[in-house]
Amino acid sequence: MRVILFVGFLGSGKTSLMLPLARFLVERREAVDGRMPVVIIENEVGDVSIDDAVLRQEGLSVRELFGGCICCQLTADLTSCINDIHAEIDPHWVLVEATGLGTPQPIVSTIDRYGKGVERVTTLAVIDAVRWNELIVVVEPLVTKQVTGADVVAVNKTDLVDADTLEEVTRGVAALNGRAKVVRLSAGEGVGPEVWEKVIGP
Amino acid sequence: MGKGDRTVTGHRELPEEVESSVFSASLALELVPPATASSLTAALRGWIVEIQDWARGKGLLVGHVKVLVESDTGYIRLSGTGGAVTSNVSESWEPSRVGPFEVKVAAIIVGFTPREFEELAGNTLERALSRLLPER
Numbered sequence: 204m205r206v207i208l209f210v211g212f213l214g215s216g217k218t219s220l221m222l223p224l225a226r227f228l229v230e231r232r233e234a235v236d237g238r239m240p241v242v243i244i245e246n247e248v249g250d251v252s253i254d255d256a257v258l259r260q261e262g263l264s265v266r267e268l269f270g271g272c273i274c275c276q277l278t279a280d281l282t283s284c285i286n287d288i289h290a291e292i293d294p295h296w297v298l299v300e301a302t303g304l305g306t307p308q309p310i311v312s313t314i315d316r317y318g319k320g321v322e323r324v325t326t327l328a329v330i331d332a333v334r335w336n337e338l339i340v341v342v343e344p345l346v347t348k349q350v351t352g353a354d355v356v357a358v359n360k361t362d363l364v365d366a367d368t369l370e371e372v373t374r375g376v377a378a379l380n381g382r383a384k385v386v387r388l389s390a391g392e393g394v395g396p397e398v399w400e401k402v403i404g405p
Numbered sequence: 406m407g408k409g410d411r412t413v414t415g416h417r418e419l420p421e422e423v424e425s426s427v428f429s430a431s432l433a434l435e436l437v438p439p440a441t442a443s444s445l446t447a448a449l450r451g452w453i454v455e456i457q458d459w460a461r462g463k464g465l466l467v468g469h470v471k472v473l474v475e476s477d478t479g480y481i482r483l484s485g486t487g488g489a490v491t492s493n494v495s496e497s498w499e500p501s502r503v504g505p506f507e508v509k510v511a512a513i514i515v516g517f518t519p520r521e522f523e524e525l526a527g528n529t530l531e532r533a534l535s536r537l538l539p540e541r
Contacts, residue, residue, distance in 0.1 A: 213468035213513055214486030249429030251509045253473040253482075260480060260495065303468060303513070304425060334486065341466050342515060 204289060204320050206297045207403065208310055210349045211329030212338055213303030216359040218254040219390035220329060221298055225263055227399045228296050239264065239294040244284055246273045248302040264292075273313075274305040281310070282317040289320035297321075306345065307352035327402060328353035328383075332364045335372045350379045355386065355402050362389040425468065428526035429511045432534075439502040440537045445474065446481055446492060449508070452533040453485045459525060460514050461487065468513030476506040508534075 207224070209217045221243065229240045245255040246268045255265045266284050273281040281299075288297060301310060307326045314324050328349045331338070338346050350356060356376050361369055369387065376385055386401055388394045440448075453470045460467045467487035474481040479495030512526055 214484070247429075247511070248513070249427045249511045251429035251431045251511055253471045253509050253511055256473055256475060256480070256509070257482060331486070333488075337466070 204294060204297050205322050205403075206285075206299060206314060206318070206324045208307060208314075208324055208326045209298065209300045209329060210305055210307045210310075210326060210353065211303065211357075211359075212331065212334070212342065212346060212349065214334070215303065215329040215331040216390045217300050217303070217329050218257060220327075220357060220359065220388075220394070221300055222258065222261060222263075223390070223394050224399055224402070225258075225261075225298060227396060228298075228403075239292050241296045241298060242266065242288050242292055242294045244268060244281070244288075244297060244299045246277070246281075246300060246302050246305070248272050248304060254300065264294075272302045272305045273299075274301060274307070274309045278309070278313045281313055285314060285318040285321065289318075293320060304345065306348040308348065311352070325355065325402075325404065326353045327355045327357060330356060330358045330372065330376060332358050332360045332369060332372045335375065336368075339375060347379055350376055350383070353380060353383050354404075355384045356380065357402070358385065358387045359390055361387045362392050425513060425515045426522040427511070427513050428523055429509075430527070430530065431507065431509045433505070433507050434534070435505040436503070436537055438539065439504060442481065442494070442498055442500040442503055444537055445503055445506075446483070446494075448533045448537055449474070449481075449483055449510075450490050450492065452510075452530050453483060453490050455529050455533070456512055456514075456526060457485055457487050457490075459529075464516075466515040468515050470512040471510065473509045474503075474506050475509075476504055478504075 211217050225241045243263055243265045245265055250270045252267050252269055255267050258265045268277050268280050271277045311324050358372055386398055388398055449472045456470050457467050470485045472483040479498035482493045484491055514522055
């Protein structure tokens with residue numbers, strides 16, 4: 204199983220991007236070997252889940268982890284969930300959506316250490332281009348951890364900012380994490396397969 | 406108001422100088438007479454706007470405010486992060502009358518104490534949904 208971990212501040216568009224990526228992976232792997240292509244793990248800090256219902260409406264297989272964050276409070280639950288998925292389904296891909304307040308490093312560490320059947324974890328940080336300048340000031344330590352812990356950074360909502368702002372955001376991301384691949388996209392306008400190929404890598 | 410539950414929690418991972426409050430609630434409702442989809446959407450949109458305006462007035466950061474209404478005929482989703490409220494309605498949704506439905510809400514505000522936020526979010530949600538009922 205390969206794991207793609209979605210992190211990014213609240214409202215950045217994680218669920219909106221996870222949905223088309225899941226569709227892309229389903230179509231890409233369809234009928235290859237009979238294994239289920241994608242299972243999603245949805246984490247909500249509150250006790251009520253909204254995003255998992257949306258994903259299920261699209262016919263996707265979703266596991267829920269409520270009432271805390273998998274980066275600090277639900278690490279054992281995350282381990283159990285991944286290991287159950289491996290034992291029961293063993294899909295090609297597991298997409299994990301962290302809460303908007305989660306940081307990637309502890310999650311990746313948990314999966315690397317305890318996750319069974321995991322070949323590789325790719326961390327995708329989703330950035331809200333509209334709110335970047337505000338968030339990098341107000342919740343700077345959190346956003347910094349999310350960006351610096353990412354393998355790929357998706358600068359989202361590019362349709363809602365002008366070219367200068369987009370350049371500024373991209374520079375800011377690169378200054379924090381020069382080794383990450385950076386893709387610019389808009390979940391609202393649709394994401395092409397070439398972008399998803401870049402995100403998931405070889 | 407209906408059966409359901411609501412919670413407010415904090416988060417361990419945020420830096421110490423930043424507080425966050427999470428309000429979530431799930432309510433199973435059936436309005437008599439039934440509301441229309443547009444009036445229900447307007448009421449819940451109003452709730453999101455009220456939370457956002459209140460946060461802005463206090464100089465607080467809106468993490469997100471999300472609403473999902475589910476019924477036998479589909480769903481309505483609403484969300485906001487401090488600015489415009491976006492909405493999606495499933496194609497199968499019946500617009501003229503909403504039968505029994507479940508409404509789930511989640512709101513996260515950064516920079517506030519949980520108790521005051523819980524009271525505000527809960528009270529304003531109850532008021533928003535009560536406006537759908539006929540006056541006595």
